[in-house]
Amino acid sequence: xxxxKGSARPLVVLCAVGVALRxxxxxxxxxxxxxxxxxxxxxxxxxxxxxxxxxxxYRYLWPPGYPFFLAVCLDGFEMGGLFVAKLLQxxxxxxxxxxxxxxxxxxxxxxxxxxxxxxxCGYLPLIGFTHYFWSETLFLALFLPALxxxxxxxxxxxxxxxxxxxxxxxxxxxALFVKEMPLYLAPLLALLLAVFPTGLARIEGLRRxxxxxxxxxxxxxxxxxxxxxxxxxxxxxGASLGENAHGGLNAPYKNFDLTAYGRHLFLExxxxxxxxxxxxxxxxxxxxxxxxxxxxxxxxxxxxxRRGLAYAAEHPGWLFRSRIKKLADLVAPASFFVxxxxxxxxxxxxxxxxxxxxxxxxxxMLSPVILLLLAAGGWFGTRMDRTSRxxxxxxxxxxxxxxxxxxxxxxxxxxxxxxxxxxxxxxTRGGRAxxxxxxxxxxxxxxxxxxxxxxxxxxxxxxxxxAWGGAS
Amino acid sequence: xxxxxxxxxxxxxxxxxxxxxxxxxxxxxxWLALHRSDAEIESAWRxxxxxxxxxxxxxxxxxxxxxxxxxxxxxFVRELLAEDDDLLKEVAFxxxxxxxxxxxxxxxxxxxxxxxxxxxxxxxxxxxxxRRKVGxxxxxxxxxxxxxxxxWFYDAVHERPLxxxxxxxxxxxxxxEIARRQAQ
Numbered sequence: 169x170x171x172x173k174g175s176a177r178p179l180v181v182l183c184a185v186g187v188a189l190r191x192x193x194x195x196x197x198x199x200x201x202x203x204x205x206x207x208x209x210x211x212x213x214x215x216x217x218x219x220x221x222x223x224x225x226y227r228y229l230w231p232p233g234y235p236f237f238l239a240v241c242l243d244g245f246e247m248g249g250l251f252v253a254k255l256l257q258x259x260x261x262x263x264x265x266x267x268x269x270x271x272x273x274x275x276x277x278x279x280x281x282x283x284x285x286x287x288x289c290g291y292l293p294l295i296g297f298t299h300y301f302w303s304e305t306l307f308l309a310l311f312l313p314a315l316x317x318x319x320x321x322x323x324x325x326x327x328x329x330x331x332x333x334x335x336x337x338x339x340x341x342x343a344l345f346v347k348e349m350p351l352y353l354a355p356l357l358a359l360l361l362a363v364f365p366t367g368l369a370r371i372e373g374l375r376r377x378x379x380x381x382x383x384x385x386x387x388x389x390x391x392x393x394x395x396x397x398x399x400x401x402x403x404x405x406g407a408s409l410g411e412n413a414h415g416g417l418n419a420p421y422k423n424f425d426l427t428a429y430g431r432h433l434f435l436e437x438x439x440x441x442x443x444x445x446x447x448x449x450x451x452x453x454x455x456x457x458x459x460x461x462x463x464x465x466x467x468x469x470x471x472x473x474r475r476g477l478a479y480a481a482e483h484p485g486w487l488f489r490s491r492i493k494k495l496a497d498l499v500a501p502a503s504f505f506v507x508x509x510x511x512x513x514x515x516x517x518x519x520x521x522x523x524x525x526x527x528x529x530x531x532x533m534l535s536p537v538i539l540l541l542l543a544a545g546g547w548f549g550t551r552m553d554r555t556s557r558x559x560x561x562x563x564x565x566x567x568x569x570x571x572x573x574x575x576x577x578x579x580x581x582x583x584x585x586x587x588x589x590x591x592x593x594x595x596t597r598g599g600r601a602x603x604x605x606x607x608x609x610x611x612x613x614x615x616x617x618x619x620x621x622x623x624x625x626x627x628x629x630x631x632x633x634x635a636w637g638g639a640s
Numbered sequence: 641x642x643x644x645x646x647x648x649x650x651x652x653x654x655x656x657x658x659x660x661x662x663x664x665x666x667x668x669x670x671w672l673a674l675h676r677s678d679a680e681i682e683s684a685w686r687x688x689x690x691x692x693x694x695x696x697x698x699x700x701x702x703x704x705x706x707x708x709x710x711x712x713x714x715x716f717v718r719e720l721l722a723e724d725d726d727l728l729k730e731v732a733f734x735x736x737x738x739x740x741x742x743x744x745x746x747x748x749x750x751x752x753x754x755x756x757x758x759x760x761x762x763x764x765x766x767x768x769x770x771r772r773k774v775g776x777x778x779x780x781x782x783x784x785x786x787x788x789x790x791x792w793f794y795d796a797v798h799e800r801p802l803x804x805x806x807x808x809x810x811x812x813x814x815x816x817e818i819a820r821r822q823a824q
Contacts, residue, residue: 199787201786201787202784202785202786202787204784207772207785207786208774208784210785211773211774211784211785212774214790214793215769215773218727218730218769218797219695219699219730219731219734220692220695220696221695221696221699223699223734223735223736224703224735225735225774225775226735226739226773226774226775226776226778226779227774227775227776228774247790247791247794250787330653330656375653375654375657378657379656379657379660382656382657382661382664383660385660385664386663386664386667389664389667390667393667393668396671397671397675397676397700398699398700398703398704399703399704399705400704400705400706431821434820434821460778463705463709463739464703464704464705465703
């Protein structure tokens with residue numbers, strides 16, 4: 169653990185710069201047309217306001233947080249609510265930037281925090297989400313502070329205050345209302361709280377862990393009970409696994425960074441068809457259909473999930489090959505910002521002008537490549553305390569595992585702040601730890617990344633062509 | 641440790657847990673107390689004092705999955721569309737209702753009929769709710785919502801004037817978009 173008690177002023181200044189930059193992008197982007205799930209979120213918000221009840225999405229049972237946020241904005245300002253929602257997202261991004269820097273300061277010290285802040289400021293794939301109607305910004309604005317509080321408790325030698333544990337649980341519950349992804353991360357974090365700091369009496373560890381879980385349970389139980397009342401099933405917050413199983417544990421290969429190109433550019437062949445066959449080839453007759461005959465939404469989604477798992481169990485070879493592909497898609501230099509450029513969403517704005525577009529696309533595609541290389545260096549080549557390593561490893565591993573179901577760069581977003589911290593750590597403190605063994609590990613990690621980028625190279629080249637040239 | 645006496649400090653450390661458990665139990669108790677049986681929901685749908693109450697009950701009735709789905713077939717849809725209140729008519733275009741039966745009636749008989757001329761605002765709200773909903777073609781959804789469509793939806797909600805010509809042109813363009821995609 170580094171000296172983390174320096175002045176907060178430089179961090180606040182960097183945070184303000186990052187927020188200002190995001191506001192500038194919001195203004196320059198103008199009134200973007202809805203893309204994919206954006207339209208779905210807006211529809212859910214509008215129908216909530218119109219009918220007074222929150223409808224499910226038939227294929228998903230999305231948690232209510234993000235549609236509620238949009239519903240409040242639209243209810244208050246009608247069409248102007250769209251801008252208000254984005255403006256609030258820009259402001260909420262301050263939480264992401266500030267917490268990223270706090271993590272970096274705790275792990276590596278003040279100088280690294282400044283570098284992490286600078287990377288966060290200019291990281292285009294994150295900037296993009298502040299002016300899209302996807303829940304990533306709001307989710308991270310709650311998720312990251314929750315994890316930071318967990319880290320502080322894990323590192324507290326002199327006994328942590330219960331307030332922090334309660335705060336961590338409440339923030340994580342808030343994040344769960346926006347995205348249910350970390351639902352199963354909660355028990356893993358509780359396990360860490362029970363174990364760290366080492367030397368803690370077992371009963372005290374259990375006390376902390378149970379308090380954390382209770383603090384999560386209290387805010388999420390009402391919506392779970394609401395689901396029980398409406399659907400007759402106890403579903404904590406939401407259920408998206410069934411539809412994701414249909415997309416990810418099924419014969420056709422889908423990558424949501426790519427599907428939009430075919431649809432919007434009216435291409436005869438989507439870039440998905442360029443995927444190297446060995447990684448995606450599947451028995452075409454094995455494709456399974458959704459269980460449309462089941463009227464109860466949680467039951468239907470559970471049946472879809474069961475069908476997906478059954479398909480995976482019956483095709484172990486395909487499962488192995490296709491998961492390598494999913495991993496490659498997870499680390500590919502794709503992003504929704506690049507996709508927006510490629511399908512012409514920014515065409516009406518300054519951001520879509522040829523020279524600006526090319527500069528931004530280059531930056532957006534290089535950013536994840538450089539970030540991943542540096543972050544791998546940070547993981548293997550920097551010294552950090554054991555608790556931090558356990559926490560980061562748990563979170564990064566959990567998010568990576570959940571991302572192996574459906575391909576798309578959006579699922580990498582919860583990892584990005586931690587990758588920024590590691591990258592900043594490597595940039596400022598790389599080479600000070602581990603010696604030859606660390607160098608070998610870094611080289612091996614870079615080789616793995618290079619192999620994964622090679623797997624996705626045909627689609628990546630197509631994406632570059634579309635994004636560089638624009639939709640027209 | 642000995643003696644089996646628990647110190648006040650140790651008891652105090654578990655107070656937040658007790659508070660949380662109390663809140664959880666309170667929530668469970670409230671839910672059990674307010675829980676409505678299928679018969680109560682049915683009654684609230686039939687005899688609810690306000691449209692909102694009726695809609696709220698209908699939402700549960702259609703989703704709980706305990707009633708015979710054949711109840712929510714075409715006669716039920718016709719019954720909804722014959723309601724006096726526009727909001728009750730418009731719920732016939734949601735996933736809640738459309739998941740029970742191929743919503744051909746809503747599409748061809750209702751939205752394809754004379755309602756556009758009769759009440760453009762109600763028509764447009766119904767059209768957006770039906771064709772732009774989340775869930776795909778199974779429940780009658782077409783293409784995704786656009787900003788212009790949302791702007792007109794708000795005009796329709798507040799009964800502001802809408803241009804039938806603009807709407808017809810827009811709908812035609814979107815049909816062509818569907819045809820183009822299907823030809824891909």
